[in-house]
Amino acid sequence: MTPLPASAPADGGPGTVLVSRVPLGPRFVARSGRPRGWSPAHRVLGPELDDTLDRVADERGTDRRAVAAVLLLDRYALRLTAPVLAAFHELDVLLDARPEVVSLGPDPHTPGWLALAAPGRPARGDRAALRASLLDGALLPLADDLAVRTRAGRRTLRAAVAHAVALSMLHLSWRRPRPDAFVGPTRALLHDAGLGGLVVVGAVRVDGTDWMSVRRRACCLAFRTTSAAGRYCGACPVRPAAAVESDLADAARSFRARAAPDPRPTQPNPLPNPPPNPPGSTP
Secondary structure (H helix, E strand, C coil), X not given: CCXXXXXXXXXXXXXXXXXXCCCCCHHXXXXXXXXXXXXXXXXHCCCCHHHHHHHHHHHHCCCCHHHHHHHHHHHHHHHHHHHHHHHHHHHCEECCCCHHHEEECCCCCCCXXXXXXXXXXXXXXXXXXXXXXXXXXXXXXXXXXXXXXXXXXXXXXXXXXXXXXXXXHHHHHCCCCCCCCCHHHHHHHHHHCCCCCCEEEEEEEEXXXXXXXXXXXXXXXXXXXXCCCXXXXXCCCCCCHHHHHXXXXXXXXXXXXXXXXXXXXXXXXXXXXXXXXXXXXXX
């Protein structure tokens, strides 16, 4: 794995896009500007899309372009939605997510793999503007293009976008005093974009508190790759709903325990580490 440049620490800082007043974890990191040697997203996901699909297929171990298409969109959508949604909900800032202003680094496994060149602007809570930039202007056209090029199911591809939005919102919601705070906003955003029926967004009761929960309604197809070795995602629709909810409850308890302040007196840490993110979903 290529190490992050010193200017792009895993939890944000100089050289990264400000998305919150406190570190949120690696999934929310995006570089700022146009880093030298990085590739414009509109090229990688446009004229060079066939080559990009071939690289994903080789990396994940599949000879099916439809599988590679879903996994490519799943990865890109998760990396793009996290910082954009964080900036919107944490700072009331709207980041430009169009591929014309996005650059991609050489190692997709590295935090900060994605860079945003355009500065944000005041969002003023404008959910329609968020949808226009992130979904209508970036992820949904890519989903439609992949469907045409690879014959991957359009519903499956759009469900990958819906899951990325919902999972990123879950990671933000779990950090709130009410861990289910973003259930309503997530459902509303997905409904407005025509994605409302593609992912289950709800809450699971954990020791008297409701925690936001997410479960896929369409498989990401990762289990068909050699890299997944037959394993299913934690939120996969193939798994029983009760098992998914049980795992989410266990994850919520673990997250709460890690995020709880240490009752023992300690010296203040000027650079505290943030609590780890709730678990991801794709093997």
